[in-house]
Amino acid sequence: MSSILRFIGVGKTVSRPNRVKAHFNNLKNNLSIVKWKSNSHEVAYASASEDKTVKLWDKNLRLQGTLYLHKFPAYTLTPVKEGVVGVGSLDSAVRVWNWNSNEEVTYNEGLLTHTGKVTALHRINDCVLASGGDDGLVQIWDLCNQSEIHRLKGHKGSIRTLLAQDEFVISGSSDCKLYVWDMKTGQKLAVIKEHGLPLQSQFETNDGMAVSASPQKLMLYDVYGDNILKMITRPSKMQHDAFWTIQVATGENDSKQTISDSRRLVAGGTKKGCLEVWDFETSTLVYEMNIHRGPITRIVSLGEMVFLTGSWDGTIKITNLKEKTVIKSIEAHDLYVQDLVKIQYKISNKKQQYQI
DSSP states (O other), X not given: OOSEXXXXXXXXXXXXXXXXXXXXXXXXXXXXXXXXXXEEEEEEEEEEETTSEEEEEETTOOEEEEEEESSSOEEEEEEEXXXXXXXXXXXXXXXXXXXXXXXXXXXXXXXXXXXXXXXXEEEEETTEEEEEETTSOEEEEETTTTEEEEEEOOOSSOEEEEEEETTEEEEEETTSOEEEEETTTXXXXXXXXXXXXXXXXXXXXXXXXXXXXXXTEEEEEETTTTEEEEEEEOOGGGTTSOEEEEEESSSOTTSXXXXXXXXXXXXXXXXXSEXXXXXXXXXXXXXXXXXXXXXEEEEEEEETTEEEEEETTSEEEEEETTTTEEEEEEEOOSSOEEEEEEEEEEEEEEEEEEEO
């Protein structure tokens, strides 16, 4: 194998150290994937699991392909561009797969980024990706050149969530803090401590705001001025449960949403498997429904009050929360569903499995 590595979907090459080459030579022997031919573009979903697989599903939750990581559970995903997904796993590496290829889906040699598992990924643009790990580091990567742009130090706990808003990167950690970073300089601009509990999830909006969640609180804040605009605390009678993940509750999840409309609705998935919608204007719970037997790890908004969810119970479900109806439920994985993302993909006509 040459010491020149090629990044999937990018025509540039870059020399890598021999130790990285040796590391990924070992990893490559532990991967098998599914290959398929494609002819039409459509919305699809990718799920990552503790069962060491990443699976691709069409919009009706029909399985399109499976990628097997025989030694390393997949922990976090992010869409990079059409048909291309970034995957973070327990072996400290960030990899990227091009699901669209009519050729063999190439195993990307990846980037050896963290000393522990990769716990958070976020796409900034087609060439720039942010990763966070158990080591408390946030790293910004130039995918096109396979180089590190910034290594952001400051957190004292695992990175739980990442987002990007214009020139800022915001990281949330188990150390109970949100850090706002300047993407160009790598400078830490602000520290937000108001949660007081480990950060679980966050999402950004089109209007310069973001919503973050810790186990018992939702917080709406201004990314540009790091001002806290609103805080919702779970009522004492509901504190037997806890927020696990959040997402905007209106529109679709393929673009940023506005949360400053007359009704600021946020969907929350809880530790006990309840899907909730909260109204920031009134600080009240609008809808709730128990749909999973374990923590809800990811929510994807499909339309007004319709959600796709993944859970530690191994299932993926489509739920109309307004009508309190589970539209579809599948046994997606043998173990925990750790992440679930929406991507654009070419729908499969033919599948075959092989080893690489």
